[in-house]
Amino acid sequence: MSHAAASPGFPASPAPLRTAAVAARATDLSKVYGQGDTRVVALDSVSVDFGKAQFTAIMGPSGSGKSTLMHCMAGLDTISGGSARIGDTELSSLNDRQLTRLRRDKIGFIFQAFNLLPTLTALENITLPMDIAARKPEKAWLDAVIETVGLSGRLSHRPAQLSGGQQQRVAVARALAAQPEIIFADEPTGNLDSRSGAEVLGFLRESVRAMNQTVVMVTHDPVAAGYADRVVFLADGRIVEELHEPTADSVLDRMRLFDSKGRTS
Numbered sequence: 426m427s428h429a430a431a432s433p434g435f436p437a438s439p440a441p442l443r444t445a446a447v448a449a450r451a452t453d454l455s456k457v458y459g460q461g462d463t464r465v466v467a468l469d470s471v472s473v474d475f476g477k478a479q480f481t482a483i484m485g486p487s488g489s490g491k492s493t494l495m496h497c498m499a500g501l502d503t504i505s506g507g508s509a510r511i512g513d514t515e516l517s518s519l520n521d522r523q524l525t526r527l528r529r530d531k532i533g534f535i536f537q538a539f540n541l542l543p544t545l546t547a548l549e550n551i552t553l554p555m556d557i558a559a560r561k562p563e564k565a566w567l568d569a570v571i572e573t574v575g576l577s578g579r580l581s582h583r584p585a586q587l588s589g590g591q592q593q594r595v596a597v598a599r600a601l602a603a604q605p606e607i608i609f610a611d612e613p614t615g616n617l618d619s620r621s622g623a624e625v626l627g628f629l630r631e632s633v634r635a636m637n638q639t640v641v642m643v644t645h646d647p648v649a650a651g652y653a654d655r656v657v658f659l660a661d662g663r664i665v666e667e668l669h670e671p672t673a674d675s676v677l678d679r680m681r682l683f684d685s686k687g688r689t690s
């Protein structure tokens with residue numbers, strides 16, 4: 426099933442490169458919060474690869490470690506054991522300054538709360554990471570991203586003057602504009618109505634197909650997961666299941682199976 430018609434800004438034919446290269450890899454990754462009575466094992470020896478030009482969805486019950494996995498992989502949180510790698514770079518080998526630079530140059534983030542700066546216009550928000558890095562946005566690419574997310578007429582608006590869906594599209598454009606090695610999105614459509622959500626998902630899907638962007642997205646929504654190439658299910662900080670070429674129905678079936686297992690055990 427094709428989820429998105431070719432968007433105006435993107436090339437019509439798929440980009441040729443589809444290698445088995447790995448964009449990010451967790452190996453026996455563990456994360457423990459607190460100690461004694463408050464000790465929580467949020468990630469328990471998780472090993473997973475995120476392939477280049479692949480769209481991966483992460484699903485699982487509340488508290489299963491989805492956000493923790495994203496934060497550890499993105500270098501936003503320290504790890505307790507194992508390893509987290511972006512490309513060939515082992516995150517724990519980096520000092521703070523190197524980590525900041527890696528996040529800035531290689532990683533895009535999209536969070537549920539849009540995290541836009543209220544005093545900047547939509548365009549300034551989109552180019553902010555590149556401005557901070559003193560990198561010139563590639564004009565043609567920037568134009569394509571803006572046109573495809575449908576923000577051409579809203580570039581000088583501030584976030585408060587935009588709808589929720591438009592704000593999230595600014596956040597998506599900001600992540601894509603810098604062409605990062607990998608985009609981590611934590612429930613990027615959680616705050617959106619279904620139409621705006623579908624637009625954002627179609628756009629992420631299209632960036633993977635046409636531009637070989639790598640995307641890892643946390644979601645609770647089987648329909649959203651159906652846009653991905655693959656779904657990884659977490660429970661209690663462990664990977665319990667994986668689905669390839671998912672559809673909303675196959676994801677829903679799998680979720681029901683977990684539910685019934687949970688109730689009978």
Ligand SMILES: Nc1ncnc2c1ncn2[C@@H]1O[C@H](COP(=O)(O)OP(=O)(O)OP(=O)(O)O)[C@@H](O)[C@H]1O
Nearest residue numbers: 458459465466467486487488489490491492493494
């Ligand atoms: N900063 C923290 N300090 C202590 N415990 C934490 C912290 N962050 C997360 N946890 C705990 O780690 C576990 C995993 O949390 P995480 O936020 O990764 O879950 P999640 O799968 O993203 O859940 P949700 O679907 O509700 O967003 C939870 O038990 C949570 O309480």
Ligand SMILES: [Mg+2]
Nearest residue numbers: 491492493611
């Ligand atoms: Mg979470």
